[in-house]
Amino acid sequence: MTTEIELHGARTGNCLRAAVTFEEAGLPYTPVWLDLRHGAHGASDYLSLNPAGKVPTVVDRRGAGEPFVLTQSNAIMLWVADQRPGLLLSVDDPAQRATTLERYFYFITDVIERSRAAFQVRKSGDHAGSAYLDQVALEAAVFSEIFLKDSEFMAGDRFSIADIAGWTILSFFEPHIDWSGRPRLRHWLDTVAARPAVRRGMHAYDGVVSNSNGDRR
Numbered sequence: 001m002t003t004e005i006e007l008h009g010a011r012t013g014n015c016l017r018a019a020v021t022f023e024e025a026g027l028p029y030t031p032v033w034l035d036l037r038h039g040a041h042g043a044s045d046y047l048s049l050n051p052a053g054k055v056p057t058v059v060d061r062r063g064a065g066e067p068f069v070l071t072q073s074n075a076i077m078l079w080v081a082d083q084r085p086g087l088l089l090s091v092d093d094p095a096q097r098a099t100t101l102e103r104y105f106y107f108i109t110d111v112i113e114r115s116r117a118a119f120q121v122r123k124s125g126d127h128a129g130s131a132y133l134d135q136v137a138l139e140a141a142v143f144s145e146i147f148l149k150d151s152e153f154m155a156g157d158r159f160s161i162a163d164i165a166g167w168t169i170l171s172f173f174e175p176h177i178d179w180s181g182r183p184r185l186r187h188w189l190d191t192v193a194a195r196p197a198v199r200r201g202m203h204a205y206d207g208v209v210s211n212s213n214g215d216r217r
């Protein structure tokens, strides 16, 4: 079934984080898979949506006139959260909202961005620099257990966008973490992994139709 909102992307961390947010928000969307290996993100029809040639991109055709187009995974997450006020980001409690954003941006900037930088530095051939950045990102990821000191989730007793940002990167780091002595973080990782919406989001691009040539994966 197609919907009026498309999420163009692939099986990358940025896209899956956005897909999990759609699923958790219960906002109907159609994942449109781009074959990055064959350069679908450089095709002119896609560049007209996202001139940087990056994924993900949202195309929202619900309104009259031209579709609304949004790029940047973290802006997409906030936009999706705004579609369901109060569900994934508080709207009526400023302190709660600020704490959620504090932790959301902690994962985005101190963990995910450093991990991305490590990947880019590795591609340049600087393996020592890459290993250092990976280590810094991993340490920051593990440090987040402190957010679970008095609560079930990263920003309090309700699941939020901070959990989505944190879980997608911590689940990626999972094999590299020494889990002994980290029961709260372990419990949170498993609890979030078991959420049906998280599972669906992580599989958003399994077997979906490409927008570039109609091929199936």
Ligand SMILES: N[C@@H](CCC(=O)N[C@@H](CS)C(=O)NCC(=O)O)C(=O)O
Pocket (backbone or CB within 6 Å): 012, 013, 014, 015, 036, 041, 053, 054, 055, 056, 071, 072, 073, 074
């Ligand atoms: N800051 C952007 C980064 C987008 C980005 O770099 N996406 C990667 C995949 S995670 C991409 O499109 N890579 C393909 C390429 O650079 O060729 C976001 O968060 O959406």
